[in-house]
Amino acid sequence: MPTRDGASLQERIVALIHERGLAPGSPIPTEVQLMELLGASRNSVREAVRALRALGIVEIRHGHGTFVGHASLDVLTPSLAFQVRSGPGGGIRALRDLVEVRELLETGLIAQVAQSTSVTRLAALEALVNGMDRDHGADRAFHALLYESCGNELVLQLIGLFWDIYHEVEPTLGPPEERTAEIVVNHRRIVAALRARDAEAAREAMRLHFRDVKARIARAKAPDTA
Amino acid sequence: MPTRDGASLQERIVALIHERGLAPGSPIPTEVQLMELLGASRNSVREAVRALRALGIVEIRHGHGTFVGHASLDVLTPSLAFQVRSGPGGGIRALRDLVEVRELLETGLIAQVAQSTSVTRLAALEALVNGMDRDHGADRAFHALLYESCGNELVLQLIGLFWDIYHEVEPTLGPPEERTAEIVVNHRRIVAALRARDAEAAREAMRLHFRDVKARIARAKAPDTA
DNA sequence: AACTATTTGTCCGTATGTATA
DNA sequence: CTATACATACGGACAAATAGT
Numbered sequence: 001m002p003t004r005d006g007a008s009l010q011e012r013i014v015a016l017i018h019e020r021g022l023a024p025g026s027p028i029p030t031e032v033q034l035m036e037l038l039g040a041s042r043n044s045v046r047e048a049v050r051a052l053r054a055l056g057i058v059e060i061r062h063g064h065g066t067f068v069g070h071a072s073l074d075v076l077t078p079s080l081a082f083q084v085r086s087g088p089g090g091g092i093r094a095l096r097d098l099v100e101v102r103e104l105l106e107t108g109l110i111a112q113v114a115q116s117t118s119v120t121r122l123a124a125l126e127a128l129v130n131g132m133d134r135d136h137g138a139d140r141a142f143h144a145l146l147y148e149s150c151g152n153e154l155v156l157q158l159i160g161l162f163w164d165i166y167h168e169v170e171p172t173l174g175p176p177e178e179r180t181a182e183i184v185v186n187h188r189r190i191v192a193a194l195r196a197r198d199a200e201a202a203r204e205a206m207r208l209h210f211r212d213v214k215a216r217i218a219r220a221k222a223p224d225t226a
Numbered sequence: 227m228p229t230r231d232g233a234s235l236q237e238r239i240v241a242l243i244h245e246r247g248l249a250p251g252s253p254i255p256t257e258v259q260l261m262e263l264l265g266a267s268r269n270s271v272r273e274a275v276r277a278l279r280a281l282g283i284v285e286i287r288h289g290h291g292t293f294v295g296h297a298s299l300d301v302l303t304p305s306l307a308f309q310v311r312s313g314p315g316g317g318i319r320a321l322r323d324l325v326e327v328r329e330l331l332e333t334g335l336i337a338q339v340a341q342s343t344s345v346t347r348l349a350a351l352e353a354l355v356n357g358m359d360r361d362h363g364a365d366r367a368f369h370a371l372l373y374e375s376c377g378n379e380l381v382l383q384l385i386g387l388f389w390d391i392y393h394e395v396e397p398t399l400g401p402p403e404e405r406t407a408e409i410v411v412n413h414r415r416i417v418a419a420l421r422a423r424d425a426e427a428a429r430e431a432m433r434l435h436f437r438d439v440k441a442r443i444a445r446a447k448a449p450d451t452a
Numbered sequence: 453a454a455c456t457a458t459t460t461g462t463c464c465g466t467a468t469g470t471a472t473a
Numbered sequence: 474c475t476a477t478a479c480a481t482a483c484g485g486a487c488a489a490a491t492a493g494t
Contacts, residue, residue: 014308023312043269043272046269046273047272047273048276050274050277051277051279051280052280054236054277054278054280054281055280055281055302055304056305056309057305057308057309068312070309071309072309073306075302075305076299076302078236078240078283079281079282079283079297079299079301080297080299082281082283083296083297083298083299086243086249086250086294094380097378097379097380097381098380100378100380100381101331101381101384104330104331104334104335104381105327105331107334108330108334109330152323152326152327153319153323154320154323154324154326155323155326155327155330158327
């Protein structure tokens with residue numbers, strides 16, 4: 001009769017966090033304390049804590065302690081990346097779905113961006129476009145900065161997440177296809193529409209941007225038709 | 227010199243799954259095999275596998291073995307619900323962001339649904355609306371069925387995930403506010419627009435639906451203004 | 453139905469690396 | 474620099490669940 005418990009250790013630890021009202025960043029009882037609190041061995045506690053760490057519920061700092069995590073949707077990254085890569089057709093299908101979601105979000109948001117974004121932010125966006133041929137990460141920063149004014153933290157995290165996964169899987173599509181020129185043109189068109197405060201033009205510019213991205217995926221999908 | 231490894235055990239196990247081309251459902255090496263494959267002790271292997279299980283990447287069946295999972299995003303529901311609850315203001319802000327994303331996705335997709343959905347599916351949607359006052363889960367099934375014809379698995383998972391999180395946190399907003407009548411009306415309006423193949427009307431009906439949801443959140447945000 | 457082999461679940465004890473005081 | 478507290482890692486042992494003989 002070791003330790004009959006209906007709920008899993010993970011759930012009991014989460015319940016413990018809620019009961020004590022621990023806010024993100026607060027320290028969690030140490031492993032030995034959890035051992036006697038939950039009546040489990042060190043190994044069981046460690047396995048449960050590792051699972052919670054994977055879920056972003058806790059953060060572990062070696063030699064210091066375990067703390068409540070304020071982590072975000074970043075925990076979706078390994079799961080989504082795995083799903084995309086192991087999907088049918090080498091994940092082309094999943095990649096198409098992912099880009100489609102990005103397009104839905106960005107074309108839906110760009111209208112309110114056209115009205116709310118400040119001129120200083122527009123200048124910063126312009127600077128990012130100018131450095132886009134040199135700095136590969138400028139593209140990610142561009143899309144992040146674009147929707148910062150919306151005040152929706154979740155959207156920012158989702159768009160960043162999708163960008164990361166796409167650029168993690170994208171190399172498997174085939175040869176690099178250096179088309180930075182077109183990419184820069186597409187982004188410049190978006191900024192121009194925003195400067196003109198033309199919501200519909202901005203949305204159309206965003207559609208053109210994603211048209212190119214989807215075309216790249218379609219080429220990889222059927223490379224034998226050439 | 228125990229086991230020098232740059233990558234974490236989790237990542238190495240995932241890499242191993244990809245190398246062997248293991249499809250969801252196929253068995254992965256046993257713990258003992260993983261021990262010698264990765265050069266780690268059983269406890270370390272177990273901790274890594276538990277973390278992968280939390281992410282939905284593997285499924286463990288006691289006494290049988292460990293298998294590749296489907297990495298469906300809904301395993302992350304408790305984690306994300308926890309994060310939303312821990313957010314500032316009791317999570318009202320995060321909940322508003324979440325509903326906003328749902329609205330972006332659904333209003334963006336409903337147009338192509340109006341064109342592609344079959345009449346039999348419309349009948350099924352109608353049936354769900356009719357049972358919505360009795361079955362609380364009919365709402366979730368409605369939104370899932372709605373976008374099934376789009377052929378985008380990621381969107382389905384995201385909408386289901388967000389629905390689950392919202393309805394897990396929503397009770398903390400305040401009293402239940404039994405307004406099933408209005409909810410049914412809103413959904414019936416959507417189906418009617420779809421039957422007429424009127425994309426713009428469907429989009430407007432969807433906006434009205436979310437207008438009510440957002441109003442509920444706004445009421446909870448400032449209950450003292452009454 | 454009973455036994456056995458395989459596999460995961462839990463536990464104990466111990467040693468090591470790391471950050472803080 | 475030393476000491477303490479903590480997380481990390483290892484190895485061995487037994488219990489519980491499952492599948493097949």
